Amino acid sequence: MKKGDIYHRTLNVWSNEHQILQTVEEMSELIKEILKNVNRKQNNISAIVEETADVEIMLEQLKCCYNIKDQVESYKKDKLKKIEKRLDEWEKAHGK
Numbered sequence: 001m002k003k004g005d006i007y008h009r010t011l012n013v014w015s016n017e018h019q020i021l022q023t024v025e026e027m028s029e030l031i032k033e034i035l036k037n038v039n040r041k042q043n044n045i046s047a048i049v050e051e052t053a054d055v056e057i058m059l060e061q062l063k064c065c066y067n068i069k070d071q072v073e074s075y076k077k078d079k080l081k082k083i084e085k086r087l088d089e090w091e092k093a094h095g096k
């Protein structure tokens with residue numbers, strides 16, 4: 001079973017709207033754990049690992065809901081090129 005098949009299967013069992021809201025819920029759980037770690041200096045790496053995985057799984061489903069997987073990939077590719085260019089310029093300006 002491919003991971004992509006599992007993401008599509010979830011949408012057959014639960015509605016798109018439910019999974020979209022679940023994505024938001026998982027993102028809020030990750031935000032909460034990051035804030036505990038940064039603001040309260042809590043050692044909660046295992047919770048951050050869990051919530052990061054939850055968010056990544058939900059983002060895959062979100063892409064299925066909106067049928068935007070290829071567009072996201074294309075945007076990410078372009079964005080990473082821009083980031084790389086900015087890094088190259090910064091490192092050149094700072095003698096790195």
Ligand SMILES: [Mg+2]
Nearest residue numbers: 026029051054
């Ligand atoms: Mg979670």
